[in-house]
Amino acid sequence: MFTVLSASAVAQEATVQGLIIGRDGPKMYVQTGDSPRQIVILQDSTRALQKGGFFSGKKDLGVAALVPGLEVKVDGSFDPDHELVAKKVEFSKSSLKTARQIDAGLNPVNAKVASQGDQLMSQRRDLDAAGNRIDEQGRRIDEHGNLIAQNGQAITATNGRIGQLDTYDEKGSITINFRNGSAVVAKKDKDALEDFVKNASSMQGYMIQVQGYASKTGNAAMNQRLSSERAGNVLTIIQQSGAVPLTRILAPAAMGTTNQVADNHSRSGQAQNRRVVVTVMVNKGITGGPDAAPATAAAPAPAPAGQE
Missing domain, CATH: 3.30.1330.60 (OmpA-like domain)
Known part of the structure; x- marks a missing residue:
């Protein structure tokens, strides 16, 4: 969801809500309901606020906490290149926990998952070309398919994280x-x-x-x-x-x-x-x-x- 709050001749204030799909230093990429990729510019002064419960308020965790897979709301203003310069980024505690689990899980396995996907495609071609090895190749496909399925939910949630890391x-x-x-x-x-x-x-x-x-x-x-x-x-x-x-x-x-x-x-x-x-x-x-x-x-x- 993308909502423009107000505008002036100097800067266009805006709020963007969506999923972080990548980080490249000070640039953060957010997928919104209106755009597959909105560029957000982070600064050392940008506040990264974790929303707590009714009594706990908000905690500033710093921009290092903004990892792919995190659902965020970004408040800031557009620069001349239509990149959103972030003043603050808000997210829930549960969303941060999920994103960190995804990040911790995908960092060591993203290369393996990609490799397994290549192997799966190769094995399927082998099945078409060599019918006498269907049973053995089928068993291997099942093994790789099960492993890929286990990581499928995390891959879907990050929506492009593997491509970004590549x-x-x-x-x-x-x-x-x-x-x-x-x-x-x-x-x-x-x-x-x-x-x-x-x-x-x-x-x-x-x-x-x-x-x-x-x-x-x-x-x-x-x-x-x-x-x-x-x-x-x-x-x-x-x-x-x-x-x-x-x-x-x-x-x-x-x-x-x-x-x-x-x-x-x-x-x-x-x-x-x-x-x-x-x-x-x-x-x-x-x-x-x-x-x-x-x-x-x-x-x-x-x-x-x-x-x-």
């Missing part, structure tokens, strides 16, 4: 490891992280992605909380470095115990799984494709076994 190249990442049960970033890791984001900030069209993880020791609720706190603490360091504006940071994702990179039966393996991964992604359309120079940073070594 416009980015991953240019480098840094991994921060943590002690058992802790979300405190060590000083050496803090220094390395600040160097990494300063290097990333020199690129055109970049976005910073932060994902927190936990090992599978302890209960699920504690691990989810730890992954969230670790991601949040790393995000705070990035913001305090002053090298990266808020509009270039995606909302931190608490990934819990997903994507374990080592065996949890050993202390060294658990130490590798207690981590935050910070990734810099660069827009292909701005940089001209995958030939742009990558950001590099040495990943800190896992905590020694004696420091568990």
Whole structure:
């Protein structure tokens, strides 16, 4: 739904309601009832307000909370290019929870889903060309179809998020490891992280992605909380470095115990799984494709076994 509230010779004040379908730094794309894509310009002064209950009022979470899949109402004014410069963006707590679940779920699997879709198409062509393999190919199609169906609702809700992410190249990442049960970033890791984001900030069209993880020791609720706190603490360091504006940071994702990179039966393996991964992604359309120079940073070594 798109509603124009008032207009003047200087600026046209407006309110837009719809679904966030993409982010590109300070530009946010919103699908409304009248337009498949309304460009919204975010600023560091833009307020991102989560609406609470009857007594809790509104909470300003910052523009990093504006992720694809979020239902929003945007108040602002149109610039000469008919792009809406946002003064404030409002959204409900339940919509934010859903959007973050979609964001956390799709970040690690969007490439897999796209790959599975390609495999499914290939398998269907094989069925037409090779009738003697119908039974085997049919079984594989069912397996891929079930997995794609499980992600179908999230893909539909974001309405183009995968296509948006496909416009980015991953240019480098840094991994921060943590002690058992802790979300405190060590000083050496803090220094390395600040160097990494300063290097990333020199690129055109970049976005910073932060994902927190936990090992599978302890209960699920504690691990989810730890992954969230670790991601949040790393995000705070990035913001305090002053090298990266808020509009270039995606909302931190608490990934819990997903994507374990080592065996949890050993202390060294658990130490590798207690981590935050910070990734810099660069827009292909701005940089001209995958030939742009990558950001590099040495990943800190896992905590020694004696420091568990």
